[in-house]
Amino acid sequence: MCLRQLPLVFSFLALMVSLPAIRASSIPLIKPKVGDPVLQELMGGCSLRCAFFWETLAGSSASTMAPASELCDDDASTAWTSPTPGPGEIIQFHIPKKLPKECRDTPFYGMNFANGVIRTLEEFRAYARVKTMTLSVNHKAIARFHLADTWRWQDFHFEDIMLNQGDLIELTIDEIYPGKTSQQPGITEIVLQGAH
Numbered sequence: 001m002c003l004r005q006l007p008l009v010f011s012f013l014a015l016m017v018s019l020p021a022i023r024a025s026s027i028p029l030i031k032p033k034v035g036d037p038v039l040q041e042l043m044g045g046c047s048l049r050c051a052f053f054w055e056t057l058a059g060s061s062a063s064t065m066a067p068a069s070e071l072c073d074d075d076a077s078t079a080w081t082s083p084t085p086g087p088g089e090i091i092q093f094h095i096p097k098k099l100p101k102e103c104r105d106t107p108f109y110g111m112n113f114a115n116g117v118i119r120t121l122e123e124f125r126a127y128a129r130v131k132t133m134t135l136s137v138n139h140k141a142i143a144r145f146h147l148a149d150t151w152r153w154q155d156f157h158f159e160d161i162m163l164n165q166g167d168l169i170e171l172t173i174d175e176i177y178p179g180k181t182s183q184q185p186g187i188t189e190i191v192l193q194g195a196h
Helices: 004-025 120-127
Strands: 034-035 053-060 090-096 106-115 130-138 138-148 152-163 168-177 188-196
Touching: 090 188, 106 130, 130 152, 138 152
Parallel strands: none
Antiparallel strands: 034 152, 053 090, 090 168, 106 152, 106 188, 130 138, 130 168
């Protein structure tokens, strides 16, 4: 290799190293519409559940995934908390492997979050809350959510994604708001929006 080609080789190597960062920044950053307080009387209603149910799991890796049904239980008095402090936790929503024909190509277009442990103001402040998370469908990054540090409902909307049997929706916690006594992030409820 001649010396004149050396700058070209270094430029190529620099581009290869920066490709993951370019890809990560190319997904949209979505900020929420902040709504009503999270109250038990306002839990439930229309969601993707109008089409089908799913299995909810959480963990820091494939080998640590465990059921996390409290994330989608329509109960403001329960909350999921990460077993480990800081970011990195993955939340998965497994669409059933078998769906009736009329439930295939079901639109999924939004998510609502009750961020933090909201049972009391003291608990909300004590536990960490999610600041940013990445949404992926079938391992393809779709958007990055920037959550507000509030105990009110937060609504996120994006272009329709057509879900089918066996699909996987994932949220990866990227950053947290620190808690006063615990750096384990908590979430009271996640609602998947879609179906109609």
